Every structure is written in structure tokens, then in C-alpha cells.
Amino acid sequence: xxxEDEIEIMGQRLNDKIRKIYGRSLHIREVxxxxxxxxxxxxxxxxxxxxxxxxxxxxxxxxxRHADMLLVTGPVTRNMELALLKxxxxxxxxxxxxxxGSCACNGGIFGDTYASMGGVDxxxxxxxxIPGCPPRPQAVIFGLMVAIGKLEQKISKTEVxx
Amino acid sequence: MLDIxxxxxxxxxxxxxxxxxxxxxxxxxxGMPQLLSDKCxxxxxxxxxxPPGVITIAEKSHEKTLALSYCGCIFCGRxxxxxxxxxxxxxQEYELASLAKExxxxxxxxxx
Numbered sequence: 001x002x003x004e005d006e007i008e009i010m011g012q013r014l015n016d017k018i019r020k021i022y023g024r025s026l027h028i029r030e031v032x033x034x035x036x037x038x039x040x041x042x043x044x045x046x047x048x049x050x051x052x053x054x055x056x057x058x059x060x061x062x063x064x065r066h067a068d069m070l071l072v073t074g075p076v077t078r079n080m081e082l083a084l085l086k087x088x089x090x091x092x093x094x095x096x097x098x099x100x101g102s103c104a105c106n107g108g109i110f111g112d113t114y115a116s117m118g119g120v121d122x123x124x125x126x127x128x129x130i131p132g133c134p135p136r137p138q139a140v141i142f143g144l145m146v147a148i149g150k151l152e153q154k155i156s157k158t159e160v161x162x
Numbered sequence: 163m164l165d166i167x168x169x170x171x172x173x174x175x176x177x178x179x180x181x182x183x184x185x186x187x188x189x190x191x192x193g194m195p196q197l198l199s200d201k202c203x204x205x206x207x208x209x210x211x212x213p214p215g216v217i218t219i220a221e222k223s224h225e226k227t228l229a230l231s232y233c234g235c236i237f238c239g240r241x242x243x244x245x246x247x248x249x250x251x252x253x254q255e256y257e258l259a260s261l262a263k264e265x266x267x268x269x270x271x272x273x274x
């Protein structure tokens with residue numbers, strides 16, 4: 001067994017432990033990286049009495065220094081690139097990153113242009129992708145549950161031959 | 163005070179029991195597009211109209227492939243509208259969150 005293998009196994013164990021810890025409570029910082037505000041409306045409705053994510057121990061906080069997870073929306077515009085990086089660096093490790101909405105996943109309708117980076121994963125590592133334009137609040141709850149390992153993801157790569 | 167209490171009791175609990183009880187999207191909700199490999203003619207109309215350009219068509223070594231990535235799809239339903247052979251169907255599925263980008267790709271292949 002090489003040193004790299006050992007490091008990988010240790011990293012895997014640490015990852016499992018982190019997910020176990022996060023299973024109890026998770027503090028989320030929502031970052032708007034140039035979104036059209038549709039995703040923000042859905043994030044707002046997450047904490048209303050109907051969806052009420054506080055019952056799972058998920059809290060939306062006001063500072064990245066209080067957060068365990070960044071919920072990034074938008075295609076990362078050029079003006080928000082540095083701000084997103086600073087926010088990521090300000091979040092204490094271990095941290096999770098969720099890309100919410102199609103723009104954050106792959107650029108979406110804005111794409112990869114001179115003004116936008118086309119996806120959060122080009123700047124910072126992303127743990128969970130939540131597609132949707134915008135995703136339903138239920139889809140966001142599902143995504144957060146997948147990120148902390150409480151639910152299994154339902155989709156997998158499909159290839160059909162005919 | 164009593165009025166408020168009365169109103170609260172009348173309204174009851176409005177919170178969804180979502181992760182425990184599955185929540186079906188309403189009729190007409192545009193969710194995950196599905197490619198039907200037996201109906202598709204590989205004409206490339208959906209590739210032309212797709213606004214974010216997540217549908218790609220490729221032809222190499224006697225094989226045609228049509229790939230659709232949900233990562234970046236805006237669920238507009240244009241592909242379903244233009245498809246002559248009804249090979250694209252938008253389902254009501256919305257639980258698409260995944261840990262890897264590769265899981266969000268659907269590919270259909272056909273030998274020429």
C-alpha cells in the first residue's frame with residue numbers, strides 16, 4: 001500500500017465522520033453569485049412554515065464564518081468571482097458546497113461567456129449538484145439531504161442502445 | 163387573542179411531510195426530460211432549439227449518439243415541442259440532485 005492509498009483511505013474515513021456529524025445539524029450560507037433571483041425566492045420559501053427546513057436541523061445563517069455549507073446560486077459572474085472565492089475561504093473547514101440551480105451547475109441559460117464563468121465547479125469544488133430552473137423547494141431539501149448522506153441519490157447515468 | 167387561537171386551530175398543521183411522504187409535482191409541471199430511444203429518428207431538431215445547448219448529437223463509426231445532460235437543463239420543454247416523433251417527454255420527476263456530474267447524463271445510441 002502506497003502513501004497515497006493510505007491518505008485516500010484516511011480521507012474517506014474523515015469524510016464519513018464529517019457526514020455523520022453533519023447529519024445532526026447543518027448551517028447554510030446562501031451565496032448569490034449572479035443569479036436571476038428565482039433561486040433566492042425558492043431559498044426564502046425553504047424557511048417558511050410550509051417547507052420549514054429548521055425541523056431537520058438545517059439553518060440559514062448570515063455569515064460564512066458561521067456556516068458549514070455554502071449554497072451557491074447563479075453562474076458566477078465576473079464581479080462575483082472573487083467574492084465567492086473569499087466566501088469559500090472564510091468558511092471554516094470541513095465545508096460542503098452545493099450548487100443550486102442549472103446556472104450554478106453548468107452555466108445554464110447564461111452559459112460560458114466573457115461575463116460569466118459558467119458553473120461554480122470552475123472556481124470551487126462542488127459536493128452536490130441540484131438542477132432545476134429554479135429547483136422546487138422539495139428538490140432543494142432532497143439535495144441537502146443527499147449532501148449530508150441522509151438520503152440516497154435517485155438518478156444515475158443511463159445509456160440505452162437500440 | 164381567542165380569535166387568533168381559533169384561527170390557528172382551524173388552519174391546523176400546514177408543513178409538508180416531504181422526505182417521508184413522497185410529494186408528487188402538480189399536473190403540467192416540467193420536470194426531467196426523458197429520451198425514448200425506440201422513437202427517436204436522430205433528426206437533430208432538439209439540438210437546434212435547446213436554449214442552454216445541453217443536448218448534443220454525434221455520429222462516428224456507424225453509430226449515432228444523442229446525449230442530454232440535466233446539469234444545465236432549464237426544463238423549458240422546447241425539445242418536447244419541436245420533436246416530430248414524440249421521442250422527448252417531460253416527466254414530473256424533480257429529485258435530480260446528484261453528487262457527481264456524470265450521473266446527470268442520459269445517452270441513447272443507435273447503429274446505422
